[in-house]
Amino acid sequence: MLNNDPLENILYIDLSKRMFKVEKRRDLFEKYMGGAGVATALLHEECPEDCDPLGPDNPIIFAVGPLTALFPLASKTVAMFKSPLTGNLGESHCGGRSAVAIRMAGYGAIVIKGASSMPVYLSIASNQVYFRDASSLWGMGNFATGRIIRENETGAGLRAIMRIGRAGEKLVSYACVTSETFRHFGRLGLGAVFGSKKLKAIVVSGKSSLPVSDKKIYKKIYDEVYKAAVDSPVMKKYHDLGTAENIMPLNDFGGLPTRNLKEARFEGASGISGETFAEQYLGRRLACSHCPVGCIHIAALREPYEDEAYFYKTSMISYDYESIYSLGSMLGISSASDFLKLMDKVEALGMDSMSLGVILAWATEARERGLISEKETGGTKLEWGNVKEYMKVAGYIVSQPNDFYKALARGVEHAASIYGGENYALAFGGNEMPGYHTGPGTHLGAFIGARHSHLDNGGYGIDQKTLVNRKMKPEELIDILLEEERWRQVLSSLVVCFFARGIYSPELVTRLLGIAGFDLSTDDLQRIGREIHNEKYRFKIREGFAVDTLRLPERIFETPSPINWLNERYIKDALKYAHKTILKELDAEH
Amino acid sequence: MRLAVLETEKCIGCQSCMFACSRIHGEAGLSASCIGVRSIGGMERGFTVIVCKACEDPPCAKVCPTQALTSRKGGGIHFDADKCIGCGHCRDACIIGAVFWDDETNKPMICVHCGYCAGFCPHGVLGLQKREAEDAEQ
Numbered sequence: 001m002l003n004n005d006p007l008e009n010i011l012y013i014d015l016s017k018r019m020f021k022v023e024k025r026r027d028l029f030e031k032y033m034g035g036a037g038v039a040t041a042l043l044h045e046e047c048p049e050d051c052d053p054l055g056p057d058n059p060i061i062f063a064v065g066p067l068t069a070l071f072p073l074a075s076k077t078v079a080m081f082k083s084p085l086t087g088n089l090g091e092s093h094c095g096g097r098s099a100v101a102i103r104m105a106g107y108g109a110i111v112i113k114g115a116s117s118m119p120v121y122l123s124i125a126s127n128q129v130y131f132r133d134a135s136s137l138w139g140m141g142n143f144a145t146g147r148i149i150r151e152n153e154t155g156a157g158l159r160a161i162m163r164i165g166r167a168g169e170k171l172v173s174y175a176c177v178t179s180e181t182f183r184h185f186g187r188l189g190l191g192a193v194f195g196s197k198k199l200k201a202i203v204v205s206g207k208s209s210l211p212v213s214d215k216k217i218y219k220k221i222y223d224e225v226y227k228a229a230v231d232s233p234v235m236k237k238y239h240d241l242g243t244a245e246n247i248m249p250l251n252d253f254g255g256l257p258t259r260n261l262k263e264a265r266f267e268g269a270s271g272i273s274g275e276t277f278a279e280q281y282l283g284r285r286l287a288c289s290h291c292p293v294g295c296i297h298i299a300a301l302r303e304p305y306e307d308e309a310y311f312y313k314t315s316m317i318s319y320d321y322e323s324i325y326s327l328g329s330m331l332g333i334s335s336a337s338d339f340l341k342l343m344d345k346v347e348a349l350g351m352d353s354m355s356l357g358v359i360l361a362w363a364t365e366a367r368e369r370g371l372i373s374e375k376e377t378g379g380t381k382l383e384w385g386n387v388k389e390y391m392k393v394a395g396y397i398v399s400q401p402n403d404f405y406k407a408l409a410r411g412v413e414h415a416a417s418i419y420g421g422e423n424y425a426l427a428f429g430g431n432e433m434p435g436y437h438t439g440p441g442t443h444l445g446a447f448i449g450a451r452h453s454h455l456d457n458g459g460y461g462i463d464q465k466t467l468v469n470r471k472m473k474p475e476e477l478i479d480i481l482l483e484e485e486r487w488r489q490v491l492s493s494l495v496v497c498f499f500a501r502g503i504y505s506p507e508l509v510t511r512l513l514g515i516a517g518f519d520l521s522t523d524d525l526q527r528i529g530r531e532i533h534n535e536k537y538r539f540k541i542r543e544g545f546a547v548d549t550l551r552l553p554e555r556i557f558e559t560p561s562p563i564n565w566l567n568e569r570y571i572k573d574a575l576k577y578a579h580k581t582i583l584k585e586l587d588a589e590h
Numbered sequence: 591m592r593l594a595v596l597e598t599e600k601c602i603g604c605q606s607c608m609f610a611c612s613r614i615h616g617e618a619g620l621s622a623s624c625i626g627v628r629s630i631g632g633m634e635r636g637f638t639v640i641v642c643k644a645c646e647d648p649p650c651a652k653v654c655p656t657q658a659l660t661s662r663k664g665g666g667i668h669f670d671a672d673k674c675i676g677c678g679h680c681r682d683a684c685i686i687g688a689v690f691w692d693d694e695t696n697k698p699m700i701c702v703h704c705g706y707c708a709g710f711c712p713h714g715v716l717g718l719q720k721r722e723a724e725d726a727e728q
Contacts, residue, residue, distance in 0.1 A: 070618050072606065100605075104620055147632065157605075157628025158620065181633050207693075209612065209619040219613055226606070230712050286633050287604035292712040294602035298634060316634030 002517035007108035016114030034065030037493035039080035053084040054196035056115035066516040086430035095288035096183035105206030134200035141348035155205030163201035165350025174355035182318035238295035243321035244274030255438035260361035268334020325435030326357025332384030358432035376404035423554035439463035439563030474574035489532035547579040607707035642701035650680035
């Protein structure tokens with residue numbers, strides 16, 4: 001890396017002592033580049049074994065990469081922490097302005113430890129951290145919190161405001177952190193870790209310049225990347241209808257989880273399709289900093305007040321494929337406006353819409369089957385498609401008036417361990433399932449992915465592109481998934497958006513890294529990806545994870561998927577092989 | 591030809607123009623950018639795109655005590671960095687906020703209307719316009 005690159009600066013903040021320091025950690029960035037790699041190394045350094053995810057020892061780590069603010073599409077921030085949902089490796093990625101703001105403030109990573117005795121928010125700029133009293137913000141939702149901090153702080157246009165809603169304050173295990181109103185560190189409960197530290201928000205801003213190895217070549221390569229981004233058909237797809245475009249194809253394919261995956265086709269899919277949202281509700285499209293694609297789709301929902309004529313409320317609500325699946329088809333909701341109302345409520349509370357949808361779906365089926373009754377729900381009716389009641393339940397999960405809602409607030413794995421119905425509690429490694437029932441690729445991908453996310457290795461894509469045409473031995477499928485996940489460690493260490501993975505080929509990455517002063521070959525990249533993946537698994541195993549002890553929700557075998565040879569035997573064989581392979585890999589490194 | 595904001599409502603807030611402006615000034619990052627793109631009180635309301643308007647009678651030049659800023663024929667400003675003492679009056683005088691500041695040199699960043707940024711706007715929000723055309727529209 002270049003000598004004067006501020007990427008090497010790591011900002012350490014101690015919330016207990018209200019102190020901060022900056023350390024130069026060139027060693028980490030030279031070894032792992034940034035993002036996921038550096039954050040994993042910091043997690044090993046900072047997170048004590050067996051620590052309580054909601055205790056002061058659990059660190060919050062943010063990391064960006066060498067290409068951030070240098071090239072388009074490298075604008076994700078990687079957050080790393082111990083997850084209160086799974087009790088293991090917590091990793092979540094967020095776009096918006098977060099990564100560029102951290103990089104422009106002059107840092108490559110931020111580590112937050114300790115816990116405050118009173119609510120605070122942090123205001124971070126170059127060489128300065130202010131600990132601000134957030135007592136008056138405590139109890140406020142995501143929207144109001146953002147509005148107040150916006151007005152109290154400088155740096156408009158150059159800042160990110162990452163905050164929690166009430167779900168984070170109440171330690172809901174899948175509470176999210178929201179940045180720029182519509183982007184999230186969505187998965188695995190970073191919001192609860194914020195809440196446990198009485199940390200309501202972080203505002204970070206900056207406007208610096210970055211060194212490059214050769215200004216002339218920099219401009220030339222920049223033009224190449226920019227052109228590829230705006231001309232690529234994949235990127236056009238994300239800009240036009242956005243990720244919601246996938247609703248109809250997945251439904252036609254028979255892979256859209258519906259009503260807690262009792263079915264994989266939704267008769268009401270067209271009501272919540274990308275086309276329906278675009279035609280009837282699309283109000284604005286937005287982009288993350290330094291990304292010309294602009295995949296963020298915001299619906300404008302106009303609702304009349306029931307008690308007075310000619311009064312309307314217009315809400316701007318973001319939608320994406322995953323949230324439409326989890327709060328739509330998974331709950332039998334077939335109306336776009338119903339989905340938007342629920343989504344808006346979930347955004348204000350600050351919860352992961354994916355986890356919440358899966359939990360609500362499990363609870364609805366558990367009630368259908370008589371495992372829970374109105375005694376537990378306190379009179380609320382959990383029934384497919386009943387959005388008003390789902391909105392109430394979302395509120396109760398945050399306010400937690402009884403043991404049932406307290407259990408729901410800890411995730412579907414936990415709730416089912418108390419109330420039963422494990423065979424249809426759709427969590428993989430403790431994390432609620434993503435929106436794909438496409439075949440063995442997606443489920444194995446979620447089982448073995450280091451953060452149990454569909455984006456770890458894109459297994460749903462292998463189902464749709466390859467497995468639909470030919471059967472594959474479990475060993476071959478696992479090898480492909482692991483190989484993909486290793487490469488994605490490189491991308492997420494450069495904090496490149498996975499939507500741009502087609503553009504950021506290994507060859508291009510080496511050239512771009514050259515501009516940032518990293519002399520790495522494509523072989524080096526492969527090696528680094530492998531090392532990072534191993535380091536993640538080393539952490540997971542340290543914290544008690546083992547692939548061969550994963551709970552397999554039987555529902556995935558009961559409901560037919562488009563790949564008709566998906567069965568329990570196959571998945572078990574594959575997991576056995578994955579377990580062996582991962583352990584062998586770790587041994588070989590030492 | 592002068593830089594103009596042609597259609598603010600089409601701005602998606604990607605800030606590619608801001609990075610382009612820095613690059614044409616020889617810098618990677620944002621410190622040398624003469625463009626400001628920020629939300630209008632939250633992204634849901636859209637963006638304001640701040641660029642130099644190329645005023646016919648520019649307030650920034652009027653308040654400059656050292657004649658570092660002078661009017662250019664046909665609108666816009668010429669900046670002579672050697673004469674600038676970094677007093678910041680120009681920044682205060684520009685009520686649209688188009689005089690940006692370079693904290694490293696403690697001097698203003700003034701748009702030269704080169705139009706490089708417009709080439710990096712994916713939706714035609716920014717473009718170069720002839721003064722006459724602008725006048726005819728008004």
